[in-house]
Amino acid sequence: MSRDHQGAVEAAEIQAGGPAAGGSPALIRCRALTKRFGDLVAVDGIDVDVRRGEAFGFLGPNGAGKSSTMRMIGCVSPPTSGELSILGMDPRVDGSLIRARLGVVPQRDTLDEELTVAENLIVYGRYFGMSRAAVRAKAAELLEFAQLSERADSKVEPLSGGMKRRLTIARALVNDPEILLLDEPTTGLDPQARHLLWDRLFRLKRQGVTLVLTTHYMDEAEQLCDRLVVMDGGRIVAAGSPRSLIEQYSSREVLELRFPEDDHARYAGRIDGLAQRVEALPDRLLLYVEDGEAAAEAVHARGLRPLSVLARRSTLEDVFLRLTGRSLVD
Amino acid sequence: MPAPAPAAGRTISPSRAARPGGLAGRALEFWLTSYRRTWRGSVVSGFAAPLLYLGALGFGLGSLVDQGGAGRVAGVSYAVYVAPGVLAANAMQTAVSETTYPVMGAIKWNRQYYAMLATPLGVLDILLGHLGFVLLRVLGVSAAFVAVGALLGAFTSPWAVLAVPVAVLCGGAHAAPVLAFSARQESDSAFAMLFRFGLIPMFLFAGTFFPISQLPAVLQPVARVTPLWHATSLCRELSLGTASPLVGIGHVVYLSAWFAVGTWLAARALRWRLVK
Numbered sequence: 001m002s003r004d005h006q007g008a009v010e011a012a013e014i015q016a017g018g019p020a021a022g023g024s025p026a027l028i029r030c031r032a033l034t035k036r037f038g039d040l041v042a043v044d045g046i047d048v049d050v051r052r053g054e055a056f057g058f059l060g061p062n063g064a065g066k067s068s069t070m071r072m073i074g075c076v077s078p079p080t081s082g083e084l085s086i087l088g089m090d091p092r093v094d095g096s097l098i099r100a101r102l103g104v105v106p107q108r109d110t111l112d113e114e115l116t117v118a119e120n121l122i123v124y125g126r127y128f129g130m131s132r133a134a135v136r137a138k139a140a141e142l143l144e145f146a147q148l149s150e151r152a153d154s155k156v157e158p159l160s161g162g163m164k165r166r167l168t169i170a171r172a173l174v175n176d177p178e179i180l181l182l183d184e185p186t187t188g189l190d191p192q193a194r195h196l197l198w199d200r201l202f203r204l205k206r207q208g209v210t211l212v213l214t215t216h217y218m219d220e221a222e223q224l225c226d227r228l229v230v231m232d233g234g235r236i237v238a239a240g241s242p243r244s245l246i247e248q249y250s251s252r253e254v255l256e257l258r259f260p261e262d263d264h265a266r267y268a269g270r271i272d273g274l275a276q277r278v279e280a281l282p283d284r285l286l287l288y289v290e291d292g293e294a295a296a297e298a299v300h301a302r303g304l305r306p307l308s309v310l311a312r313r314s315t316l317e318d319v320f321l322r323l324t325g326r327s328l329v330d
Numbered sequence: 331m332p333a334p335a336p337a338a339g340r341t342i343s344p345s346r347a348a349r350p351g352g353l354a355g356r357a358l359e360f361w362l363t364s365y366r367r368t369w370r371g372s373v374v375s376g377f378a379a380p381l382l383y384l385g386a387l388g389f390g391l392g393s394l395v396d397q398g399g400a401g402r403v404a405g406v407s408y409a410v411y412v413a414p415g416v417l418a419a420n421a422m423q424t425a426v427s428e429t430t431y432p433v434m435g436a437i438k439w440n441r442q443y444y445a446m447l448a449t450p451l452g453v454l455d456i457l458l459g460h461l462g463f464v465l466l467r468v469l470g471v472s473a474a475f476v477a478v479g480a481l482l483g484a485f486t487s488p489w490a491v492l493a494v495p496v497a498v499l500c501g502g503a504h505a506a507p508v509l510a511f512s513a514r515q516e517s518d519s520a521f522a523m524l525f526r527f528g529l530i531p532m533f534l535f536a537g538t539f540f541p542i543s544q545l546p547a548v549l550q551p552v553a554r555v556t557p558l559w560h561a562t563s564l565c566r567e568l569s570l571g572t573a574s575p576l577v578g579i580g581h582v583v584y585l586s587a588w589f590a591v592g593t594w595l596a597a598r599a600l601r602w603r604l605v606k
Contacts (some may be wrong), residue, residue: 127449
């Protein structure tokens, strides 16, 4: 079976909502899931299966419907129509029971800034009905995990963004959730903080916690997600593993050429036939090719002298921009 | 450090989750934890302020009132007359201050309501937990005020003890509708209006300092519809030992209606705000 074919089959299965592979029933199952706010269709009939133990990503530009989907899965936003089942239960009936087994990292922190770091964990654990002794022990363990033990008794308000985010994640783990929902977990963090968070999320995944996250950082999706869907305008426009999406929607490598002129589209004609696809951006040309080095030589052989030449592997970002466009969405 | 291992056996008790509002105690506990950090500031507004009113108006101004040509108000010293009024007004004041900015904060600033909603708690748990906390606060300030007022001689009848639960009911009758109002605000600017055109006029004219029979005839029915007038009247009748069961029940039913309808409106408002 060719790689392309395999990717296509996988994507087709997801789109058609075929049975989850491996025989294990889906932890989260959406069919024609729809969310409307008045006339606005935020989520437009999506089909998704998330299996136990996997890291599943929702990618998409702002307004694609990622957060609305997450809020429906988090049982805080009733679906307008369609079918949604989480842990085998219906959120409309058993929202409270489902939430007891979820961990939620919302897009905006909901920490109590007046309370201390430890108090935030303890108060939250008590919402789940944990005993004081259990929640204290758990809080100590989670503070260690989030590298916040030294700050246990300081108020939340002066903490850095990364620390607050780690505390939010620690808090979401207080009830030993089976599914951890992370809505843009690292937005606004510096690289050190992001890498530390990714490391913590990897550990959780290794322990079998199912991760469901939204992000618009493609490197984050590539790092963390086993499978993902790309959303645009409330719909799923592509689905698969990061690798299969790159194979399906991009070439193996990308050659970036920068010429000493403003109008790069002018050059597009002169490299005709060198690439599977050429994209002219205001500041550079992108050539989607199998072999970047070879393409660079061919460009040179045609007498073209770009200011800079960069051959790199295709990334999810290339896929993302191809699928959701380059124009700004607000 | 490895990631935390799942605890052996579930520490969660989901069985009680099915009953709406059944988990309100968990939300209440949050407010108590939070109050442990902020109670010092509230001592001035909830405890000292009513005593200052009692001192300045009840004993200070009251000494002039008692010597005035018209004789004593309701046949008792002015301090004894005004103390139950201050009790009810302070219950209202406490209830409203706990259901304006804190509600806005729980929705917009610290967003504690959203944190709660991501857990087994539902909207009704969140609402009843918060209202429960407000009533405990009102109970605290009211009991303290009656105790200190009795030492100062402003409460003379043993029936005054029953004015404390009435003050708590007065707190509920104000807290619930104000919470409904706060949950629907986009900013805190409306709160200043609520204080200026709601609370302060009620405080001044709904019977706290003088009988509403002193008001112009057209304003008397207006004063009678305010929940504060009913609370003040009942507190005063109990405090002076002049309560009659039928009238008393009428006041309680009226205040309970405000509490119940307010709670229903607040549940609707919170659902509208939080569940989208």
